Amino acid sequence: MDSEKLTDKILEIVPEAQQEENKQFLTFLIPPDKLKTLTTHLKEEKELDFDYLFCLTGVDWGTELGVVYHLTSTSLNHSVELKVKTDNRETPEFDTVTDLWMTADFFEREVWDLFGIRFTGHPDLRRILLEEDWVGYPMRKDYTDEVNIVEL
Amino acid sequence: MGVRIKNMKYADFQDNETLELFEKTGGNVMLTTIDDVIDWGRSNSIWPLTFATSCCGIEMMATGASRHDFARFGIEVYRASPRQADVIVVAGTIVNKMAPVLKRLYDQMSDPKYVIAMGACAVSGGPFFYNTYHVIRGVDHVVPVDVYIPGCPPRPEALLYGVMQLQRKIKLETIAKERKTKDDGRRRTIKL
Amino acid sequence: MKEIINLPVQSIEEEEYHINMGPQHPSTHGVLRLVVTLQGEIVKKLQPHCGYIHRGIEKMCEKDTYQQIIHLTDRMDYLSAHINNHAVCLLVEGALEVEVPERVKYIRTILDELNRIASHQLWWSSFGMDLGGLTCFFYGLRDREHILDIFEESFGSRLLHSYYTPGGLMRDVHPNFQKRVKDFLKYNRKKIKDYDRILSGNVIFLERSKGVGVLSKELAINYGVTGPSGRGSGWACDIRKKHPYAMYDKVEFREVLRHEGDTYSRYMVRIDEMRESMNIIEQLIDNIPEGDFSAKMKPIIRLPEGEYYQCVESARGELGIYCISDGNKNPVRMKFRTPSFVNLGVLDKISREMKIADLVAIGASLDLVIPDIDR
Amino acid sequence: MNSFTKYFTDIFWGFRSLLIGMSVTGRYFFSPGQIVTQQYPENRKKLKMFERFKGDLIMPHDEHNQHRCTGCGICETNCPNGSIEVISDRIELPDGKKKRIIDKHIYHLSMCTFCSLCVKTCPSEALDWDQTFEHAVFDRTKLTKILNKPGSSIIKDIE
Incomplete structure (x- = not known):
């Protein structure tokens, strides 16, 4: 499917989606509550068939926290990049995509570990890299740790 | 000083002044002979623990393999259990989560036990000294270290050289005195 | 007495218990901890606990310049250090739209493939060792030393090179480079036959690897298992074919695919890949063009504002780098989609209902590098 | 009968594969020209690093x-x-x-x-x-x- 058709299709499913400028991928900013609907459609519909989630990234843009999903279809060879953002730095929360792509299991645990973004419906949301009793989320921009970090 | 390893002369080694600090003080003829025999045995059969955390572990494997052959030094077999090991070669970064495990492994080893810090990460934190939140800056914050081998990663020959340094150190031990517990003075952090 | 005898005794077959493999365990290849729930000898559930070598490389990248990031990526997947460097270099070159000289492309491709062979040889050694064949360990590492000599002659280090820079190479390759590589290829062709004779046809090895840890193609895609492990399940996921970079669109090579999806097919994919890598090198080594070893770059590299994703085929699978830049010399966010991290996720799924001894074989066949998981 | 022959062919192929593997190791055992081990401290005088080696x-x-x-x-x-x-x-x-x-x-x-x-x-x-x-x-x-x-x-x- 070429990118124009894909854009139409995604806008049909989620009219609130905003397309963003990006040279490499078709990028959409999705409202967090529509994430589940869109990803389910992307995965399940035969003509979209996004069966491979190749990257899931947690990002701290300074004021907003968010997650970037990179999806591609192994059969139809088209890819898309989805973004969700939230202002809520205390208890950021998005829907999980683990039930669609099992890759997301570890990725989401990592994002929870390093950014403190909670994923509703994730089967086993524990810290994956740091100890269970670690305080704070180290990849956030405002993370400070005077004991462990030596600044250059 | 009669400490000779293989056919390396005393002057060929580095850091002889620190070695002289460790030198034993006197002893009668009988005891020194027994010491020599025991130290000869100990220094030529130091068995390492299979403990590799990252890149330096690959060089440690390379040292154990055909080209460099660890076993020529009596470091015959890698033991998977700390109970059977004499030396722990800390090859790689030690992070906060791993430090308790390393400490426990060290505690489980039976005396006499030795530690070689191999590679920049184990010596001082190396590339992960600054700006990171989860790294122990030098394994000597966790366990006392006998020999430091810098390099990232050190060549297999450098590891063999470090092993010879350790053998020299073992040859200076005496059974008359308890082996110095390593916490006095030698375990210090370096101001950078 | 009677009460004791009449106590309800749970038979061992029904009782579940947990054992810890790792963090210090010879067969986890590093500091991975697997909490295995067993019933008898059958694996019922497996929980990987990583993070025992989590060094926060992504956090460090936010304070480093792009040249400095290259030396950090060496330490992620140390067995394919060149390929990791290549990913960062391609990311920077793509963002700045720099055209690197042909010579650089040739040399980079050759070095990448040499690195892949070295990585697979080390994997072969440790895989054999995990299955009880100590001979493999000595033979694999013996042949690998030849590649390391080539590396060391040109840029002075054996394992972690930091040889690529954005725009080119740190310095030109040694004049002996071509001759040494050709000698190595001649040598290695014979040795790979030895590998087949020692392990690939061995009856004990076949018993322990065929039908063990079967991963279907659908599962491989759903779990994102890339690299030789994914291709062992029949999924054509080679980045060198899908998104060619460097010289890969100019050379001819076969994407090695097998469809059984078990440990043996993952093993055979890697053995065949070594041969394919040698074919690629053979096509390139005689035609390295003369020219500069680096394009002109500014001393301080600033990527234009935006987001970039670059993937390369590392020895373990798809290595992706997602980078957000705000126009400064440091990235805002640098995410490494490392292949081992993703491949580890499937270990639980494919080792269930297997014997615990098979778990060692399955874990080794996924070729996990632990610092690559934890970063 | 079928399983019977299979049993013995398996044994035969098993022995064959083991012998093939052992012939490789045996060849190296009897060919001293292939010794690769470096005698590090003994060859210290001769041992030269590559000129680009970063020590x-x-x-x-x-x-x-x-x-x-x-x-x-x-x-x-x-x-x-x-x-x-x-x-x-x-x-x-x-x-x-x-x-x-x-x-x-x-x-x-x-x-x-x-x-x-x-x-x-x-x-x-x-x-x-x-x-x-x-x-x-x-x-x-x-x-x-x-x-x-x-x-x-x-x-x-x-x-």
Whole structure:
């Protein structure tokens, strides 16, 4: 499917989606509550068939926290990049995509570990890299740790 | 000083002044002979623990393999259990989560036990000294270290050289005195 | 007495218990901890606990310049250090739209493939060792030393090179480079036959690897298992074919695919890949063009504002780098989609209902590098 | 009958594969020309590293005890792990100009990762790699080195 058709299709499913400028991928900013609907459609519909989630990234843009999903279809060879953002730095929360792509299991645990973004419906949301009793989320921009970090 | 390893002369080694600090003080003829025999045995059969955390572990494997052959030094077999090991070669970064495990492994080893810090990460934190939140800056914050081998990663020959340094150190031990517990003075952090 | 005898005794077959493999365990290849729930000898559930070598490389990248990031990526997947460097270099070159000289492309491709062979040889050694064949360990590492000599002659280090820079190479390759590589290829062709004779046809090895840890193609895609492990399940996921970079669109090579999806097919994919890598090198080594070893770059590299994703085929699978830049010399966010991290996720799924001894074989066949998981 | 033959063919192929494998090891056992083991401390005199081998950072000095380092600090800023510290002084030249000269070029071998960025970026080519690799010591402080020799000065024509 070429990118124009894909854009139409995604806008049909989620009219609130905003397309963003990006040279490499078709990028959409999705409202967090529509994430589940869109990803389910992307995965399940035969003509979209996004069966491979190749990257899931947690990002701290300074004021907003968010997650970037990179999806591609192994059969139809088209890819898309989805973004969700939230202002809520205390208890950021998005829907999980683990039930669609099992890759997301570890990725989401990592994002929870390093950014403190909670994923509703994730089967086993524990810290994956740091100890269970670690305080704070180290990849956030405002993370400070005077004991462990030596600044250059 | 009669400490000779293989056919390396005393002057060929580095850091002889620190070695002289460790030198034993006197002893009668009988005891020194027994010491020599025991130290000869100990220094030529130091068995390492299979403990590799990252890149330096690959060089440690390379040292154990055909080209460099660890076993020529009596470091015959890698033991998977700390109970059977004499030396722990800390090859790689030690992070906060791993430090308790390393400490426990060290505690489980039976005396006499030795530690070689191999590679920049184990010596001082190396590339992960600054700006990171989860790294122990030098394994000597966790366990006392006998020999430091810098390099990232050190060549297999450098590891063999470090092993010879350790053998020299073992040859200076005496059974008359308890082996110095390593916490006095030698375990210090370096101001950078 | 009677009460004791009449106590309800749970038979061992029904009782579940947990054992810890790792963090210090010879067969986890590093500091991975697997909490295995067993019933008898059958694996019922497996929980990987990583993070025992989590060094926060992504956090460090936010304070480093792009040249400095290259030396950090060496330490992620140390067995394919060149390929990791290549990913960062391609990311920077793509963002700045720099055209690197042909010579650089040739040399980079050759070095990448040499690195892949070295990585697979080390994997072969440790895989054999995990299955009880100590001979493999000595033979694999013996042949690998030849590649390391080539590396060391040109840029002075054996394992972690930091040889690529954005725009080119740190310095030109040694004049002996071509001759040494050709000698190595001649040598290695014979040795790979030895590998087949020692392990690939061995009856004990076949018993322990065929039908063990079967991963279907659908599962491989759903779990994102890339690299030789994914291709062992029949999924054509080679980045060198899908998104060619460097010289890969100019050379001819076969994407090695097998469809059984078990440990043996993952093993055979890697053995065949070594041969394919040698074919690629053979096509390139005689035609390295003369020219500069680096394009002109500014001393301080600033990527234009935006987001970039670059993937390369590392020895373990798809290595992706997602980078957000705000126009400064440091990235805002640098995410490494490392292949081992993703491949580890499937270990639980494919080792269930297997014997615990098979778990060692399955874990080794996924070729996990632990610092690559934890970063 | 079928399982019976299968049983014996399996045994036959099993033995065959084992013998094939053992023939490889046997060949190496009886061909001493293929010995690859290096006798490290014995061959120490002959053992030569490759000329590009990165063993240790040095600052080459010429016969007049002069080096090429201006103390600009570019190596310090380029070092990814802070293993170089340049401490420089400002002195006043006879003609009234101020000039920066190097006081100490401190190099932490314990932290160096041999990425070669300092050697590459140095504008006056003052740094180079040495081929020594025998660095193991008992005391970590010994790994901090001062690269410029005592009493050394800068070669005249370098700015």
